[in-house]
Structures are given as structure tokens and as C-alpha cells.
Amino acid sequence: MRHRGRHRRRRRGRALRAFLSGxxxxxxxxxxxxxxxxxxVTHDGPGRLKPIATSAETGKLQLREDLVPRTVLDRxxxxxxxxxxxxxxxxxxxxxxxxxxxxxxxxxxxxxxSPSATRAYCWNTDDTxxxxxxxxxxxxxxxxxxxxxxxxxxxSGWSRDGGAPADHGLARVGFVNAGDLNHPSYTxxxxxxxxxGGRDYRGLISHVSGMVWYQxxxxxxxxxxxxxxxxxxxxxRVQRATVAGDAVGRVPGGWSAHGYRFVLPAVGSYEVSGGSxxxxxxxxxxxxxxxxxxxxxxxxxxxxxxxxxRLWRYPFSAAPGHAGLLATDAAGRVHASQAYETxxxxxxxxxxxxxxxxxxxxxxxxxxxxxxxxxxxxxDRADDRASGSGAAVCGAAETxxxxxxxxxxxxxxxxxxxxxxxSGRSLFALPLASIDRTTE
Numbered sequence: 001m002r003h004r005g006r007h008r009r010r011r012r013g014r015a016l017r018a019f020l021s022g023x024x025x026x027x028x029x030x031x032x033x034x035x036x037x038x039x040x041v042t043h044d045g046p047g048r049l050k051p052i053a054t055s056a057e058t059g060k061l062q063l064r065e066d067l068v069p070r071t072v073l074d075r076x077x078x079x080x081x082x083x084x085x086x087x088x089x090x091x092x093x094x095x096x097x098x099x100x101x102x103x104x105x106x107x108x109x110x111x112x113x114s115p116s117a118t119r120a121y122c123w124n125t126d127d128t129x130x131x132x133x134x135x136x137x138x139x140x141x142x143x144x145x146x147x148x149x150x151x152x153x154x155x156s157g158w159s160r161d162g163g164a165p166a167d168h169g170l171a172r173v174g175f176v177n178a179g180d181l182n183h184p185s186y187t188x189x190x191x192x193x194x195x196x197g198g199r200d201y202r203g204l205i206s207h208v209s210g211m212v213w214y215q216x217x218x219x220x221x222x223x224x225x226x227x228x229x230x231x232x233x234x235x236x237r238v239q240r241a242t243v244a245g246d247a248v249g250r251v252p253g254g255w256s257a258h259g260y261r262f263v264l265p266a267v268g269s270y271e272v273s274g275g276s277x278x279x280x281x282x283x284x285x286x287x288x289x290x291x292x293x294x295x296x297x298x299x300x301x302x303x304x305x306x307x308x309x310r311l312w313r314y315p316f317s318a319a320p321g322h323a324g325l326l327a328t329d330a331a332g333r334v335h336a337s338q339a340y341e342t343x344x345x346x347x348x349x350x351x352x353x354x355x356x357x358x359x360x361x362x363x364x365x366x367x368x369x370x371x372x373x374x375x376x377x378x379x380d381r382a383d384d385r386a387s388g389s390g391a392a393v394c395g396a397a398e399t400x401x402x403x404x405x406x407x408x409x410x411x412x413x414x415x416x417x418x419x420x421x422x423s424g425r426s427l428f429a430l431p432l433a434s435i436d437r438t439t440e
Contacts, residue, residue: 130162217324
């Protein structure tokens with residue numbers, strides 16, 4: 001019986017790969033028809049990234065670390081009960097992602113034309129209606145072997161954009177058990193911020209457009225009206241909610257997390273130090289090819305704006321007791337180790353690996369697909385990437401609009417060589433090598 005089940009999974013895997021290949025061909029045909037009715041996209045790319053070297057400009061990227069006192073976290077845990085870890089959450093993953101073959105045509109339309117996805121799933125409609133998808137990170141970010149404990153995990157960020165006005169902007173994370181990618185299951189946890197000295201918590205209000213799980217910390221982008229640029233969560237401090245209800249925080253009879261069984265209270269934040277013109281990290285990813293490992297960040301820019309986006313990186317700390325946190329100076333300030341500017345507008349996701357930067361551009365108002373550009377920083381390159389940038393070409397009109405319409409983050413799982421992201425209700429992956437091949 002065991003062998004028969006394995007054969008069935010293999011057959012389904014082959015069928016799914018064939019289906020994804022067919023989907024890519026269909027999307028290419030659609031891109032051809034769309035491009036034929038619009039102006040052909042020029043082959044002149046954005047070129048290489050321009051270094052930002054002046055202290056006046058790099059100073060705007062500075063952050064200040066603000067950690068929640070241990071006494072506050074302990075008081076909250078004393079009230080809610082002993083924290084649990086990732087394994088406990090995954091044990092209660094009772095929802096199942098749909099294979100691409102079971103997704104609707106509209107959901108499959110969020111997949112890239114070129115390079116094509118090699119894994120694709122769709123979230124269930126009933127528990128994503130009224131929620132906006134955001135960032136993706138994985139246990140491949142958390143640990144270089146790709147496994148957290150005994151688990152392979154994908155985390156998916158979402159924010160509330162429907163329902164009661166009081167709920168707008170609430171942030172949650174989908175914990176996906178990726179141990180068996182033929183049958184990935186998931187459950188939800190609410191993101192929260194301790195208040196009143198740990199006697200209560202409020203929901204994090206953020207779009208969660210960027211998210212990185214590094215070691216035991218989860219760094220999440222913030223846009224909830226204060227100076228916080230990133231909130232920090234401890235993956236060993238997941239709390240169980242004790243009351244099933246729509247409220248958030250302490251309620252008569254216990255603790256509520258907007259109907260979810262788990263809640264993550266923030267253990268710290270990084271605040272913007274610069275003035276009103278300081279960029280906020282709207283998208284983040286992990287780069288394990290630097291020494292030390294670094295958090296890559298980028299700002300969002302308007303689709304039709306007149307200014308490109310700034311891209312930069314912060315080193316992670318190697319100091320004892322500072323696991324998973326950014327490197328700080330004696331005053332608790334975080335300094336960017338590199339900063340660049342791209343000519344691209346409409347920037348959404350950003351990834352860096354081995355001197356190459358990958359930047360996604362959102363689809364325009366009349367486009368079905370966005371663009372993924374590869375850019376480098378070395379002006380002295382003499383190889384076939386000397387132009388400094390490249391993007392896939394698809395359709396008879398040879399358009400660069402071959403990527404998914406709205407991927408707000410990119411996460412590279414180094415152990416498998418795959419890049420994970422999501423757009424709409426579609427969660428998908430593809431090899432970084434295929435991105436490199438198509439962006440020559």
C-alpha cells in the first residue's frame with residue numbers, strides 16, 4: 001500500500017509538471033495577443049544599479065532598534081500560558097492548499113509566463129476572501145539546511161482589506177507544512193504587538209509586503225502609522241488563543257486572536273531614524289551569499305513615477321544573545337552596508353544573491369503581467385551580462401511583461417535552489433537558475 005501511494009504521488013507530480021508547462025504555453029499565447037494590441041516594450045533595460053555613496057543619502061536608511069523588555073513578554077506569557085513553537089502550530093494545520101491543476105483560470109493567470117513556475121498552489125477562497133496577500137518566507141531562510149527542527153515550512157503574510165472597519169489592516173501569517181509538497185497543509189496565526197506592559201496586545205496593522213524568517217526571528221514590514229519600519233517576532237514565542245471570537249486581545253474569559261488559534265506577539269521593532277524623506281523598507285528578503293548574511297530591502301515606487309527605487313542591505317548580527325537580529329552599533333543604530341538606486345519604477349519585490357539583484361515590477365493598469373529584471377552592480381563586467389540588466393522576453397511582440405502581475409516579495413530557498421513568491425491566491429516556486437537563464 002505504501003508503494004502504491006508513492007506511485008500515485010509520482011504520477012500526480014508528473015501530471016502537475018505537465019499541466020504547469022501547458023499553462024505557461026497558454027499564458028505565452030495570451031501575452032502575445034495582449035502585446036500585439038499595445039506598444040512593444042523596448043529592449044533597453046534599466047542598466048546596472050547605481051551606488052548610493054554619500055553619507056547624507058545612506059544616513060536616511062538608518063534604523064534604531066527597540067526591543068520589548070523581557071519582563072513585558074514574560075508577563076504576557078504568564079497570562080496566556082506557556083509559549084509554543086512552530087511544530088505545535090503545524091500539528092494543527094487543518095487546511096490544504098490546492099494544486100495548480102485544481103486552481104481556477106483566473107488564479108492560474110497570476111503565474112508567470114516566463115520563466116514558468118515548477119510548483120504552484122492556490123489558497124482556499126473561503127478563508128482568503130477579504131484578505132490581501134503579501135510576503136513569503138520559508139525555513140530555507142531560517143536555516144541554511146532548509147529545515148526548522150524536523151519541519152520544512154513556508155510562511156505567507158496577509159492583511160485584512162474587507163470586513164468591519166475596525167479589522168482593516170490586521171495582519172496574519174499562514175504556516176504551511178511543506179514537508180510533503182504533494183499535500184501541503186496550513187493554518188493561521190495573528191500578528192500582534194504587546195501593550196499595557198504585557199497585560200494585553202493589539203493586532204499589528206500592516207500590509208506585510210515584506211517578511212524574512214532568519215534563525216528564530218521573523219522580521220515583518222510595518223506601515224501602521226508609527227515610526228516602526230520592521231516588527232520582530234520570536235518563532236519560539238507563539239501563544240495560543242483561548243477564546244474563539246472576532247476580538248483581538250484580552251477578553252472576558254481569556255485571550256482572542258480574531259478567530260485564530262495562535263498569535264505571535266512582537267518582541268521588538270526597528271524604527272526609521274531619518275526624516276520625512278527617509279525610505280521605508282516595503283519589501284525585504286534574505287541574502288545568504290554575503291558575509292555576514294544580510295537583510296535586503298527596497299522601497300516601493302509609483303508605476304508611472306519619475307524616480308527609481310532605492311535598494312539596500314543591512315547585515316545581521318553575530319553578537320551573542322542577538323540571534324536573528326540586525327547588527328547594531330553601541331547606540332542601537334542599524335546602518336546599511338550597501339545602497340543602490342535602480343531606474344525602475346513600480347518596484348515591488350527585491351532579491352539579491354551572488355552579486356545579482358532581482359527586482360519585480362508590478363503590472364500596469366492595462367497589463368496582465370509584470371516584469372522581473374535582473375540587475376548587477378559591476379561596471380567592469382566583460383561577460384554576457386555587461387549591459388547590467390536583463391529580463392525574460394515572451395510573446396510574438398517580444399514583450400518583457402512575462403512575470404506575475406503582483407509579487408511583493410521573493411524568497412530564495414538556497415538548499416533547493418528555488419525562489420518562492422505569491423500573487424493573488426497563487427503561491428508558486430521556480431528555480432533561480434531558470435530566472436538567470438531567461439534574463440541573459
